[in-house]
Amino acid sequence: MTKHKANELLKQIGLQIFLLTITAIVLFPILWMVSIAIDPRNIDKPLELVLIPDGATLRAFKQVLTEPYTQLCANPAEPETCMTFLKLLGNSLMVALGTSLFSVVLGASAAYAFSRFKFIGRETGLLGFIALLMLPATATIAPLYVLLNQIKFGGEPLRSTLVGLAVAYTSGSLPFAIWNLKGYFDTVPKELEEAALIDGATVTGAFIRVILPLAVPALAVTVLLGFMSGWTEFVMAWLFLESPEKFTLAMALRSMQGQFTTPWSTFFALALVMSVPPVLLFFALQRYIVSGLTVGGVKG
Amino acid sequence: MTKKTWSLLGILVIAMMLLAACGGGDAAPADNEPANQPAVNEPANEPANEPAEEPAAEEPAAEEPAVEPAKIVLWHALKDTETAGLTTIIENFKAANPNVEFEVLFVPFDDLRGKFETAAGTGGGPDLLIGGDDWGPPMYNAMLIADVSDVAVSDINPAAMNVGNYKGAQVGLPYVLKGVVMYRNASIIAEPAADFADLKAKAEAATTGDTFGALLEIGSFFSFGHLYGLGGALMTAEGDPAFNTAEGVAWLEMLQDFKALGADNWYNDNDVNLFKEGKVGVVIDGTWNLGDFSASLGDDLVIDPWPSDMSGFVQTGMIYLNYNTTGANLDAAKAFMAYLLSADAQAAFYAADGAFIPSNTTVEVTDPMRQQALAAFGGGVGWIVLPEMGAFWGPTETAILSVLEGEAEAADALAAAEEAVNAALVDIRGQ
Numbered sequence: 159m160t161k162h163k164a165n166e167l168l169k170q171i172g173l174q175i176f177l178l179t180i181t182a183i184v185l186f187p188i189l190w191m192v193s194i195a196i197d198p199r200n201i202d203k204p205l206e207l208v209l210i211p212d213g214a215t216l217r218a219f220k221q222v223l224t225e226p227y228t229q230l231c232a233n234p235a236e237p238e239t240c241m242t243f244l245k246l247l248g249n250s251l252m253v254a255l256g257t258s259l260f261s262v263v264l265g266a267s268a269a270y271a272f273s274r275f276k277f278i279g280r281e282t283g284l285l286g287f288i289a290l291l292m293l294p295a296t297a298t299i300a301p302l303y304v305l306l307n308q309i310k311f312g313g314e315p316l317r318s319t320l321v322g323l324a325v326a327y328t329s330g331s332l333p334f335a336i337w338n339l340k341g342y343f344d345t346v347p348k349e350l351e352e353a354a355l356i357d358g359a360t361v362t363g364a365f366i367r368v369i370l371p372l373a374v375p376a377l378a379v380t381v382l383l384g385f386m387s388g389w390t391e392f393v394m395a396w397l398f399l400e401s402p403e404k405f406t407l408a409m410a411l412r413s414m415q416g417q418f419t420t421p422w423s424t425f426f427a428l429a430l431v432m433s434v435p436p437v438l439l440f441f442a443l444q445r446y447i448v449s450g451l452t453v454g455g456v457k458g
Numbered sequence: 459m460t461k462k463t464w465s466l467l468g469i470l471v472i473a474m475m476l477l478a479a480c481g482g483g484d485a486a487p488a489d490n491e492p493a494n495q496p497a498v499n500e501p502a503n504e505p506a507n508e509p510a511e512e513p514a515a516e517e518p519a520a521e522e523p524a525v526e527p528a529k530i531v532l533w534h535a536l537k538d539t540e541t542a543g544l545t546t547i548i549e550n551f552k553a554a555n556p557n558v559e560f561e562v563l564f565v566p567f568d569d570l571r572g573k574f575e576t577a578a579g580t581g582g583g584p585d586l587l588i589g590g591d592d593w594g595p596p597m598y599n600a601m602l603i604a605d606v607s608d609v610a611v612s613d614i615n616p617a618a619m620n621v622g623n624y625k626g627a628q629v630g631l632p633y634v635l636k637g638v639v640m641y642r643n644a645s646i647i648a649e650p651a652a653d654f655a656d657l658k659a660k661a662e663a664a665t666t667g668d669t670f671g672a673l674l675e676i677g678s679f680f681s682f683g684h685l686y687g688l689g690g691a692l693m694t695a696e697g698d699p700a701f702n703t704a705e706g707v708a709w710l711e712m713l714q715d716f717k718a719l720g721a722d723n724w725y726n727d728n729d730v731n732l733f734k735e736g737k738v739g740v741v742i743d744g745t746w747n748l749g750d751f752s753a754s755l756g757d758d759l760v761i762d763p764w765p766s767d768m769s770g771f772v773q774t775g776m777i778y779l780n781y782n783t784t785g786a787n788l789d790a791a792k793a794f795m796a797y798l799l800s801a802d803a804q805a806a807f808y809a810a811d812g813a814f815i816p817s818n819t820t821v822e823v824t825d826p827m828r829q830q831a832l833a834a835f836g837g838g839v840g841w842i843v844l845p846e847m848g849a850f851w852g853p854t855e856t857a858i859l860s861v862l863e864g865e866a867e868a869a870d871a872l873a874a875a876e877e878a879v880n881a882a883l884v885d886i887r888g889q
Contacts (some may be wrong), residue, residue, distance in 0.1 A: 271785060303580065396569040
């Protein structure tokens with residue numbers, strides 16, 4: 159073996175070790191979660207590094223999927239009023255998909271306006287969205303609470319509804335969506351819209367029929383990020399909602415963390431189950447995601 | 459129109475929106491406010507810590523039905539077994555008061571206070587809140603909870619009742635006693651220790667292989683009590699630091715010995731987990747883990763009286779009345795508060811939850827473990843609920859860690875902590 163080949167081999171081995179180390183670091187927390195979820199002892203940390211502990215069981219998974227959540231009941235005296243996994247899943251999907259929908263519809267409309275039209279306050283507005291992006295999420299909670307509390311439907315404040323929650327989440331995801339989509343729209347040649355206008359399309363028609371289909375990668379990213387923010391958030395949800403029948407999976411997960419004790423096996427079992435829908439959505443949108451994340455970055 | 463005109467118009471629209479948003483709305487109904495004033499400001503007719511004319515145990519408030527229909531909203535962070543007790547109590551109360559409905563909401567403990575403060579601060583929130591005993595003073599200062607001195611309760615542990623007393627008002631009512639105690643596995647260490655030197659000797663003798671004689675929690679919450687056990691104090695009655703003394707130095711040196719006895723034990727559950735596995739002789743932990751420990755260790759579990767130079771905080775669980783509650787709900791909520799502290803209700807709680815220690819002294823505690831916990835509370839220290847406490851956590855924990863890591867001498871660490879506490883107190887007191 160020549161010296162050059164030996165150096166190449168060593169370089170390759172070093173690279174592989176580095177990558178395996180990174181992989182282990184990324185996978186370790188997930189393996190830890192799996193290990194504890196199937197551990198019958200309900201302990202808060204593995205006492206030894208074994209993936210499958212003695213007496214491993216799927217009982218915790220069965221519990222989170224089939225048994226009622228006894229802390230989340232409209233009336234604790236009536237177990238049938240307690241939330242189930244399916245009800246929580248339905249609420250979570252409603253909030254997450256609602257957030258995605260609002261983000262895409264509002265984000266695309268606003269981004270198109272910022273990209274194509276000249277109007278007073280355009281630059282200031284864009285900078286304002288940057289300022290919103292820089293704010294920590296907790297800074298907006300109190301104003302959102304007060305604002306959504308003022309809007310009432312049938313005596314019920316919008317704040318304590320799933321729609322209100324999705325609106326609140328959208329306010330957080332919208333600034334990024336607008337910037338990302340605007341960056342993408344900037345890359346689409348204006349000549350395409352002009353051709354549509356010459357052919358008799360309206361501005362709105364050109365936007366919907368010409369621009370949006372070309373912007374699918376950026377829209378996919380907006381959908382995914384909107385879904386993720388609605389799916390995983392619990393702090394605002396616990397602050398805003400007051401009826402157990404509106405609670406989400408993320409709130410149920412949070413509710414398992416007690417002041418002094420936490421049932422860690424069921425906690426991690428639910429966390430793992432909760433990760434399935436976002437993973438499925440990611441795979442569904444995967445072919446758009448990578449290009450969608452990068453196309454808005456430069457104006458071509 | 460010119461560009462300037464458009465800009466001016468834009469500014470006016472934004473200003474209008476801001477004014478509309480700041481102008482308030484119907485979140486706090488106007489008719490609520492006058493009704494609330496007397497509840498907070500009027501002097502108590504019947505001091506809550508004095509026996510009522512007709513003892514609650516004989517004629518509980520639950521048996522005095524309110525005339526108007528009422529719906530009590532109650533938020534809590536109780537665990538499953540406690541919720542079962544609360545549910546029984548609510549059903550009993552509803553049976554005696556058919557005009558009263560309940561809406562009970564569990565909120566995770568870490569979210570409960572913020573949720574209540576936000577809701578009550580905007581004129582809403584539940585009528586009743588079950589929460590930590592140190593929440594009362596700051597929430598009372600913020601006018602989020604009302605004075606409940608006029609709620610007639612009797613036979614409540616006087617020290618517990620005093621925890622809810624702030625600025626001459628009864629800001630909360632203690633429905634349960636809990637606290638930090640010393641647990642012992644009698645199969646590892648057979649006899650209780652007389653003092654810390656004795657405990658240390660017994661623990662060292664019992665430490666073999668993977669068994670620890672003692673794993674003693676070092677974190678402030680669990681270790682402040684020992685400062686009082688040594689004759690010192692964390693703060694004065696006014697909330698000023700009082701720990702920079704010879705007793706304070708002895709306290710930090712004691713914590714150094716804690717560390718030497720076993721594995722690093724700074725706010726983690728190693729001690730709890732290993733104790734449950736029967737691999738630790740003595741741990742310091744809360745009575746909230748009593749049920750788990752009993753299930754794991756059975757007859758080997760003992761709660762010792764505090765050794766002569768050690769101690770732990772005694773806390774309470776409190777029920778608070780929302781400042782915004784008015785009308786029929788106010789009467790019903792107060793009646794329920796009184797009932798929750800009655801002998802009947804406390805007995806129901808006691809039966810449902812293996813760690814429940816009643817605040818009502820007339821409830822007979824027959825469970826030996828809870829009898830031992832009550833005896834240990836006798837050597838405990840009342841939990842500090844002053845808002846000033848917030849200034850102490852960070853500096854004192856820094857002092858503990860710097861001494862344990864060998865970065866500072868005990869006296870120097872305490873002096874630095876005192877300086878930091880005084881600086882933080884300026885902010886807390888708004889000076």
